[in-house]
Amino acid sequence: METSEIKDKDFIVFGLQPWDIPIGSNCKNIAAELSKYNRVLYVNRPLDRMSYHRGSKDIQTRNRIAAIRRGENVLTEIKSNLWVFNPGKMLESINMLPAGFLYNFLNKRNNKLLAGEISKASKQLGFTDPILFVDNDFFNALYLKDFLQPQLFIFYIRDYLRSQQYFGKHGKRAEPLIMKKADGVAANSAYLARYASQFNTNVADVGQGCEVEDFLEFTGPKPNDISAIPYPIIGYVGSITSTRLDINLLEEIAASRSDWNIVLVGPTDTQFEQSKLVQMSNVHFLGAKSQQELASYVHAFDVCINPQLLNQMTIGNYPRKVDEYLAAGKPVVATRTETMEMFGTNAFLCNGAPEYVEAIEKALNEQHDPQKVKARIAMGAAHTWKASVDQIYHLIKKTQHGRGTG
Template sequence: MSEKVEAYIVIAQQEWALDLGSNARNLAVEFSKSKPVLYVNPAMGIKTLLTQTKTAHEKQRLKISLGFGEDTVKVGENLWVHTPSTISYSVNKLKNLSLYNFLNERNGKGFFKSLNNALRKLGWHHDKVVVLNDSQIFTGLFTKKYLQPLLSFYYIRDNLVEHPYFKYHGTRLEPETVALADAVFANSAYLADYARKHNPLSLDIGQGCETDIYQADFTYTEPTDLASIPHPRIGYVGFLTGERLDIKLLENIADANPTWQIVLIGPEEIMFQQSRLHKIKNVHFLGSKDSSQLPSYMQYLDVCMNPQLVNALTIGNYPRKIDEYLAMGKPTVATETPAMKMFLPHVELALGTEGYNKAISKALLPQSEEARKAAIVCAKSHTWEACVAQIYSVQEQLLKS
């Protein structure tokens, strides 16, 4: 580890307080094993201020955004969280590029002013910190201008420019943000190839997964709400969102195979809530579960699946749940995408209803112990430590040059 590096800053898409699994959070924790880390929450926007300040947490966040209260708190050994003392203009829908660019830079300037103040409070030097920007496209444009860190890295884990929120301005600005970075890290070959068009030093560093709680050889107690469901059970565990999951495919699989029980575990957004899936007898919604409960649910499924939509938003993403399924030694079926091919031969890949029917039928056949153990080894090799080691390697090369 270079002595030139005093600390790391992770500029995140997701608030630390949400306490959900996120790559930025995991990377921050891994960095903190060697150096101090400041995890930076996204700035509050005017739209959020007007519509989402009802809970105690939201009110506290608003108070900090207005400059009242402690904006930098220690949350762990070697780890701090900073909530920017600034309110951003909600400019995403502006079509006037000159006005948008002006206000977007004002947002960036306010964000980094708050961050610089936090560094001074911590006694850190801006020219001795390494920044990892977790796909904050618009803020990232101004990292070097207003922070001037030792190194600035961009991290890409989703094809965000295909998301409706990011598409208009993100399509033109992400290439600029990527080009300005000293290096770009991605969690799939597809996204690394995309980034490399704008920055030659773009690498696929893979994906980490917290597989410690997934112990395939431990006998868990079968959850009561799952025990009453007949076998075979074909399950999905995770957020149920129509933006990323193929609802029609699930309906077709359930209709075509009435003896299969489709078990969906996780919180639902509106598209799932309103879907025909709720009217199909062999589809079971078990709701959201604490992460500590998930291994017990997975253990008592016969096949685990990831019925992902194939679109511009999802085609390059790395579904963390695949590692979780494999770590539990479960036969797994997933939608075929470029990013998923790295899991072969441990996963059955499929496209469409017919492809899924065949792949699930094959996955329901007895699994050899050799294949099961190989799948577990594959999943357990995908660690955050391995991802960060690759970041450190690039960092050292850049600091020596």
């Protein structure tokens, strides 16, 4: 019987999220799964000139500057078969330019510089005939297929970035172009797969993965900053940003049930920091936590929520946190979207504060129901990174078969 995995190949993985990002990343998880059977070069997003002159002190900027100036940590072996690469070139900041000749010229030049750096690293590792896997970056990767000439080019879409102002300016042209260039497109939701199918006939919904083991196997104590918060705790983990979460919805829920404690775990944006939520005694912002700490917080929640703001960015989004919640056996209350419908048998799907309040009350009443806990865990546990990457392998094999390669 043919195995699902592809083995003993070379993969170049590049995307928007660098390896040293402090939050969870689909691209990192996919690269780690690929490296179980293949050699993987994970390329960090290069530093651009504007970010350099801003003088940011974050770890990502410091690492890129060290690579450019001093040649430090340029190529690092993270584990067997997996290397992280910091390109030694700085790219021009061009997003402020209008569409036209100058933007196209500089973007192609940026791509050529990046491709040259990637080629040097892949040659150093002895890579031959690699497969290029690009996560969502339709600017810096637009011409990588042309310059690198990989065996195959797979584009991975996990967000509708064109809806954001920054990405939309040039992305409305660039994203369709890169998907047309790709030999195959992998999407993490059915909604995004349908969208990608406008531009490429070889599209696969590969689903979403989750590091379920962390949430299934956690047996540790409650974190100190949540242990003093009384029952019931209605919790959320993830980026707390106004482009993805509904501030008004959270304010209404907290105001209507002052006996509930709303706990939000993750980095916050300015809009949340300036919202009424920070003044509410039953709302607790616990700040950003490492990926390794998240399971301890989820297990401390009584009910887990995903109060998404409905917009073009979120409507087709697959929220990986829902799998984490379910793998921990926790009841889930979430905003109803097309992607969330697949969770309907194990989650309460809502629109608006009244439905949320009613659903949270029901969820609290059944949080310890053994049959429901078992069903939730089973659903969350099924959505592993192995299962998602197996679908990527299937897309690659299908593409190779169609081209008569292997």
